[in-house]
Amino acid sequence: MGFFRAGYYSANDKPVEIEVHGNVDGADEYILVAPLWAGGIAPAAREFLKSIPKEKVHLVVSSIGNHVRDRADFLSVNDITIISRNEKHVISTLVDTLR
Numbered sequence: 001m002g003f004f005r006a007g008y009y010s011a012n013d014k015p016v017e018i019e020v021h022g023n024v025d026g027a028d029e030y031i032l033v034a035p036l037w038a039g040g041i042a043p044a045a046r047e048f049l050k051s052i053p054k055e056k057v058h059l060v061v062s063s064i065g066n067h068v069r070d071r072a073d074f075l076s077v078n079d080i081t082i083i084s085r086n087e088k089h090v091i092s093t094l095v096d097t098l099r
């Protein structure tokens with residue numbers, strides 16, 4: 001049931017309550033890693049994105065094989081997909097761009 005509920009919440013952009021530990025304000029750049037659920041960023045990560053400027057976020061989305069549709073305004077969007085086995089490549093490319 002949890003799987004279907006999670007997919008329903010994600011597909012319908014349902015708000016969820018999250019608790020953020022630590023201070024995340026004022027960073028120059030953020031790296032947010034989140035799973036893809038039903039074609040969208042998982043609800044908790046989507047909720048967190050409301051509290052930081054999207055244009056400062058390097059988004060890293062892991063999925064089985066689909067790419068996230070909402071890609072606008074992020075500093076970068078990086079797709080890690082299980083079928084491509086591209087995790088190491090995506091992470092090292094992102095790290096190189098941060099240097």
Ligand SMILES: Cc1cc2nc3c(=O)[nH]c(=O)nc-3n(C[C@H](O)[C@H](O)[C@H](O)COP(=O)(O)O)c2cc1C
Pocket residue numbers: 003004006007035036037038039040061062063064065066067
């Ligand atoms: C509710 C739910 C919906 C998902 N929807 C998609 C999807 O639409 N496309 C996709 O490629 N992967 C989908 N996935 C797979 C997750 O993106 C994948 O499990 C995630 O990247 C984490 O990887 P892990 O399961 O190896 O920890 C879904 C997973 C869950 C739990």
